[in-house]
Amino acid sequence: MLLALGLAGLAVAQGGTILLNAAGATFPYPIYSKWFDVYHNAHPNVQINYQSIGSGGGIRQLLAGTVDFGASDGPMSDEQLGQAKFKILHFPTVLGAVVPTYNIAGVSGELNFTQKALAGIYLGTITKWNDPEIAKPNSGVKLPDADIVVIHRSDGSGTSYIWTDFLAKVSEDWKKKVGNAATSVNWPVGLGGKGNEGVTGLVKQTPNAIGYIELIYAVQNSIPYGKVQNAAGNFVKADLAGVTAAAAADAKNIPADFRVSITNAAGAKVYPISSFTWLLIPAQIQDATKREAIKDFLKWMLTEGQKYNEGLTYAQLPKDVIEKETKAISLIQ
Amino acid sequence: MNGARMTWRKTLNYVMLTLTGVAAFGVVSILFLILGYLIWNGGKSLSWSFFTQLPKPVGEAGGGMANAILGSLKLLMLAALMGLPVGLLAGVYLAEFGGKTFSFVIRYTTDLLNGVPSIVIGIFAYSLVVLPVKHFSALAGGVALGMMVIPVTVRSTEEFLRAVPGTLREGAMALGASKWKTIVTVVLPAASAGILTGMLLALARVAGETAPLLFTAFGNRYWSPGFGQPTASLPVMIYTYAIAPYDDWHRQAWAAGLILLGLVLVANLGARLLLNRGGAVRST
Amino acid sequence: MSAAATTIVRQVPPQAGPRAFLRRLQSGDEIAHLITLTVSAGILLLTSMLVYELWVNSHLSRAKFGWMFFWTRVWDPNFDNFGAAPFIYGTLVTSAVALCIAVPLGLASAIFLSELAPRKISDVISFLIDLLAAVPSVIYGLLGIFIVVPLMRTTIGPALIHTLGQVPYLGALFHGPNYGVGFLTAGIVLAIMVVPFIISVSREVLLTVPRDQREAAMALGATRWESTWKVVVPWARTGIMGSVFLALARALGETMAVTMVIGNAPTIAASLLSPGDTIASTIASQFTEATGDLYLSALIELGLVLFLITFILNGLARILIVATSRGGGRPA
Numbered sequence: 048m049l050l051a052l053g054l055a056g057l058a059v060a061q062g063g064t065i066l067l068n069a070a071g072a073t074f075p076y077p078i079y080s081k082w083f084d085v086y087h088n089a090h091p092n093v094q095i096n097y098q099s100i101g102s103g104g105g106i107r108q109l110l111a112g113t114v115d116f117g118a119s120d121g122p123m124s125d126e127q128l129g130q131a132k133f134k135i136l137h138f139p140t141v142l143g144a145v146v147p148t149y150n151i152a153g154v155s156g157e158l159n160f161t162q163k164a165l166a167g168i169y170l171g172t173i174t175k176w177n178d179p180e181i182a183k184p185n186s187g188v189k190l191p192d193a194d195i196v197v198i199h200r201s202d203g204s205g206t207s208y209i210w211t212d213f214l215a216k217v218s219e220d221w222k223k224k225v226g227n228a229a230t231s232v233n234w235p236v237g238l239g240g241k242g243n244e245g246v247t248g249l250v251k252q253t254p255n256a257i258g259y260i261e262l263i264y265a266v267q268n269s270i271p272y273g274k275v276q277n278a279a280g281n282f283v284k285a286d287l288a289g290v291t292a293a294a295a296a297d298a299k300n301i302p303a304d305f306r307v308s309i310t311n312a313a314g315a316k317v318y319p320i321s322s323f324t325w326l327l328i329p330a331q332i333q334d335a336t337k338r339e340a341i342k343d344f345l346k347w348m349l350t351e352g353q354k355y356n357e358g359l360t361y362a363q364l365p366k367d368v369i370e371k372e373t374k375a376i377s378l379i380q
Numbered sequence: 381m382n383g384a385r386m387t388w389r390k391t392l393n394y395v396m397l398t399l400t401g402v403a404a405f406g407v408v409s410i411l412f413l414i415l416g417y418l419i420w421n422g423g424k425s426l427s428w429s430f431f432t433q434l435p436k437p438v439g440e441a442g443g444g445m446a447n448a449i450l451g452s453l454k455l456l457m458l459a460a461l462m463g464l465p466v467g468l469l470a471g472v473y474l475a476e477f478g479g480k481t482f483s484f485v486i487r488y489t490t491d492l493l494n495g496v497p498s499i500v501i502g503i504f505a506y507s508l509v510v511l512p513v514k515h516f517s518a519l520a521g522g523v524a525l526g527m528m529v530i531p532v533t534v535r536s537t538e539e540f541l542r543a544v545p546g547t548l549r550e551g552a553m554a555l556g557a558s559k560w561k562t563i564v565t566v567v568l569p570a571a572s573a574g575i576l577t578g579m580l581l582a583l584a585r586v587a588g589e590t591a592p593l594l595f596t597a598f599g600n601r602y603w604s605p606g607f608g609q610p611t612a613s614l615p616v617m618i619y620t621y622a623i624a625p626y627d628d629w630h631r632q633a634w635a636a637g638l639i640l641l642g643l644v645l646v647a648n649l650g651a652r653l654l655l656n657r658g659g660a661v662r663s664t
Numbered sequence: 665m666s667a668a669a670t671t672i673v674r675q676v677p678p679q680a681g682p683r684a685f686l687r688r689l690q691s692g693d694e695i696a697h698l699i700t701l702t703v704s705a706g707i708l709l710l711t712s713m714l715v716y717e718l719w720v721n722s723h724l725s726r727a728k729f730g731w732m733f734f735w736t737r738v739w740d741p742n743f744d745n746f747g748a749a750p751f752i753y754g755t756l757v758t759s760a761v762a763l764c765i766a767v768p769l770g771l772a773s774a775i776f777l778s779e780l781a782p783r784k785i786s787d788v789i790s791f792l793i794d795l796l797a798a799v800p801s802v803i804y805g806l807l808g809i810f811i812v813v814p815l816m817r818t819t820i821g822p823a824l825i826h827t828l829g830q831v832p833y834l835g836a837l838f839h840g841p842n843y844g845v846g847f848l849t850a851g852i853v854l855a856i857m858v859v860p861f862i863i864s865v866s867r868e869v870l871l872t873v874p875r876d877q878r879e880a881a882m883a884l885g886a887t888r889w890e891s892t893w894k895v896v897v898p899w900a901r902t903g904i905m906g907s908v909f910l911a912l913a914r915a916l917g918e919t920m921a922v923t924m925v926i927g928n929a930p931t932i933a934a935s936l937l938s939p940g941d942t943i944a945s946t947i948a949s950q951f952t953e954a955t956g957d958l959y960l961s962a963l964i965e966l967g968l969v970l971f972l973i974t975f976i977l978n979g980l981a982r983i984l985i986v987a988t989s990r991g992g993g994r995p996a
Contacts, residue, residue: 066609068515068598068609076438077438080437083437083601084436087602094602096600096601096602097601098600098610100952100953102953103954104952106955107953107955111511111514113511113514114516127955130956130957194841196841201928201929201950202949202950203954226742226743227742230953230955231959232740232741233738233739233740233741233742233745237929238843238845238928239927239928239929240623241623241928241949242624245624248623248624251625252814254817263439267439268625268626359439389887393887393888397888400776401780403768403769403770403772404776404777404789404863406769407793407859407860407863408792408793410856411793411795411799414799414803414807417807418803418807466707469703469704470703470704472696472700473697473703476700477697482704485708486705486707486708489711492711492975493707493710493711495917495974495975495978496714496971496974497916497919497970497974498919499917499919499970500967500971501714503947507721508713527710530707534707559693559696560692560695560696561692588800588801588803589800590801590919590920591920591948594952595951595952615800615802618802619802619920622810623809623924640800640802641803644798644799645795645798648794648795
């Protein structure tokens with residue numbers, strides 16, 4: 048009986064299916080899984096199997112060659128690119144926001160977080176919810192005298208990259224103590240959750256917790272998230288407008304390889320913890336069917352795919368970026 | 381005899397003995413709690429779609445684990461194909477042919493392999509099978525699980541072969557059968573019940589293994605064609621869904637847990653009942 | 665059978681040389697011997713390869729950190745500084761907690777099953793406990809997340825903080841923020857997982873203690889309990905130790921259930937309520953995404969460390985258990 052099943056499994060392989068294996072960021076996982084599903088329905092012979100194991104995982108597996116392409120919210124560093132035996136291209140897919148989410152009894156609304164507050168909480172220097180730095184901009188809210196349960200990522204994460212990128216920009220202490228933006232750091236305090244999913248789960252279950260997750264996870268799970276103070280001093284709630292504004296400044300001047308950080312961008316309405324997220328595609332793909340499938344998907348993603356972004360609270364790519372990307376697709380050979 | 385001291389000793393006696401009973405029943409009740417909880421939570425979420433549908437995109441309700449169920453079956457099949465013959469033959473060697481020192485070495489090595497944490501076996505399978513071909517695959521997962529099947533199979537095969545009475549062997553030899561013919565036609569069949577149950581137990585044990593699959597079989601949202609591609613599996617799905625925040629995924633995790641536990645327990649129950657009827661009660 | 669029907673055994677003259685070998689090969693026996701021998705040697709080869717791979721792939725990390733790897737408390741992928749200390753600590757602490765809970769529970773149950781319960785009940789209960797041993801780790805993890813963790817957070821944790829946490833010295837074990845996940849939770853889940861091993865091996869070992877030992881004690885006026893605790897158990901002491909080592913070895917290598925309830929923070933903290941990490945759960949969380957060869961090498965070195973620890977423990981366990989069942993159970 049088992050043998051029959053096995054043979055059945057083999058039989059499916061004969062169908063001319065193109066199976067692409069990908070892995071990486073959990074940040075865009077909701078939109079990616081939606082895209083791959085819709086694309087598969089439109090092109091039934093193409094299956095894109097995406098495993099959401101974190102940006103670190105995406106980069107690692109791409110470097111090891113065990114996946115056809117990767118995904119990461121933190122662009123690969125020059126050092127990492129140097130480790131690769133082949134050239135890797137970055138293709139931005141969506142714009143998203145990382146939000147501070149919390150689970151405080153009695154607080155269901157939005158808290159305002161200053162830049163110092165977030166840095167202090169994650170450095171471990173601010174330990175209680177009713178600390179003046181947190182209470183100051185939240186005059187109407189009764190914050191409890193409770194210990195803050197800090198939650199971060201336990202795995203190599205692009206969301207961590209974005210978060211630490213922001214913290215490094217706004218806090219000298221953070222930069223000195225923990226370092227620059229990275230997918231994996233030595234967190235001064237806190238518990239680790241695996242993936243955006245894991246952090247969301249932990250925050251949901253743990254009273255007095257704070258965590259950083261991609262916006263859609265907060266929305267889909269109906270948990271409150273706070274406003275963050277941007278470079279101009281305004282407290283902005285993460286939404287499509289704020290994220291689009293963050294990208295607008297750099298859109299025209301985006302570097303040719305599309306690696307850019309848009310955290311803490313200048314502008315009154317900017318949401319400061321915004322970021323592009325990228326698909327990491329090898330510049331040379333031997334297998335012709337796979338290559339064409341990937342290129343076709345990218346074209347679809349830049350046109351049809353973008354229509355699904357806003358439904359899942361990701362912002363669409365700026366037109367300039369889309370134009371440049373469409374040209375860059377031809378670089379894949 | 382000092383009366384008070386006697387009373388104290390008697391009381392202590394009574395109390396301690398009762399406590400041991402409480403302990404034993406307590407441990408057993410944990411088993412029933414686990415089963416009960418799984419049946420309660422898992423049963424609620426079992427549905428036809430669970431068995432037949434593929435997972436849905438993140439955040440959307442519904443979908444099922446059909447690919448994971450098939451994936452687990454495929455992995456078990458691979459593990460059986462790779463590990464069971466090795467275990468059987470090695471067991472035959474140890475029971476029938478083995479020289480003293482070499483047998484000792486083999487037994488020791490097998491025990492060693494048995495004690496290796498499953499995550500370390502996963503690392504090994506990753507470097508052995510995944511890296512060279514640059515591919516996560518069901519095959520790699522099967523290799524990892526197959527390695528874990530070997531020690532238990534070797535042990536039980538050897539034990540049950542040794543348990544076959546010498547008279548059977550001698551009878552066959554007296555009729556002119558060569559050694560290997562004796563083994564194949566007389567000894568193995570005599571020990572077959574025990575050997576098969578040993579194999580069944582070995583497979584039941586690896587069916588629930590998750591850690592080695594994390595970096596060998598990896599995972600798949602779709603059907604996995606053949607054996608050269610990553611595949612979903614029940615234990616990994618349980619893990620992924622359990623740590624996620626979506627309630628719908630939690631429900632599916634419970635259902636998957638129920639199925640997995642059900643399969644494992646049925647296999648174990650069946651195996652041990654068979655063994656008990658054979659007269660020998662073995663512990664792992 | 666007539667006495668004349670003797671089996672004529674063909675004597676194969678012990679000649680060296682290929683022709684003799686080939687002749688021997690003709691007989692099915694030699695082939696069977698060869699095949700089974702090769703397969704057995706294959707197991708040897710496989711295991712050696714495993715150790716070899718672990719050794720070779722961890723070489724970057726070993727070269728860079730040397731012995732300091734065991735003492736460094738920092739695990740910093742950003743600055744490429746890796747130390748195993750937090751994970752060794754976590755592994756030891758969770759296993760210690762697990763044993764503290766499982767050994768009394770397990771030994772008591774084994775005593776009940778071997779000494780007190782009528783044979784039928786003893787067999788049924790042992791049977792059920794063996795089933796407990798078959799439950800997959802991930803299922804314990806599932807139950808851990810949804811039952812034990814909330815229980816720890818809402819009930820057990822606060823209770824411990826308010827009672828034992830107030831005791832001087834001991835209190836250091838139970839203070840600080842109570843997340844629900846942590847060393848204690850992982851220890852509890854591990855305890856449930858290893859208790860069946862302690863019970864089944866201890867029970868078997870206790871059953872081998874000769875009857876006359878018990879009877880002698882009772883004849884001298886001992887109560888049932890006294891005879892058990894002061895005579896039978898010490899007799900089986902080495903075997904019971906063996907079962908504990910076996911349980912310990914299992915607990916050390918446990919991955920999934922632990923990683924789901926321990927909090928995943930490479931911390932060394934006195935409080936059992938603190939989150940932490942073990943070697944196995946770190947490897948599981950970080951292996952697929954260790955960017956950088958040194959990072960991966962450090963993780964593999966962790967695997968090597970784990971392998972060595974379980975290797976030694978399993979070896980010791982085996983020696984102890986064999987020593988008892990050979991009748992060498994006299995209290996040393």
